[in-house]
Amino acid sequence: MRISIDHDRCMGAGQCALAAPGVFTHDEDGFSALLPGHDPADPMVREAARACPVRAITLHET
Template sequence: MAIKVDLDLCTGCGLCAQVCPDVFEMGDDGYSHVKSGADESLPCVDEAIDQCPVGAITKE
């Protein structure tokens, strides 16, 4: 399983980083990114996916 943030959809609101800071971080570009080496199986990932207002986060 891999978590992806679609940067074409991401608005940079930061909700995912607030909900799941162990996995998501806001980059210098103002958009959300999955942290390198993050535990993508954490339960907060699903919450971040649900909270994203534009559906930019997916599991592949």
Template sequence: MRITIDRDRCIGAGQCVLAAPAVFTQDDDGLVTLLPGHEDAAGDPGVRDVPMSCPVQAVALADD
């Protein structure tokens, strides 16, 4: 499962970090960043909820 993030859309709401703190973090400006090595996050159950919980649809998932 491949994660794509759109930092131009992100408003720093932090829902992605709450849902999957092992995968997402926020930079100094509060914008979403993937933690290193987590572009493929099939093993993290919290990731599936993130596209729905992000208020601006800045996170997308695609099956490989």
């Protein structure tokens, strides 16, 4: 699975980092970012995408 973040939509709510802290973090501007070496198969990734209040996270099945 591939994870993409629409940075134009992201408002920095942080729900993704709370749901999947091993995958998501915040960049220097406070917006969502993927951690280096993240595991896209982490079972909490789907929950993080669902938790995003502006639906900025998209999961692409490979």
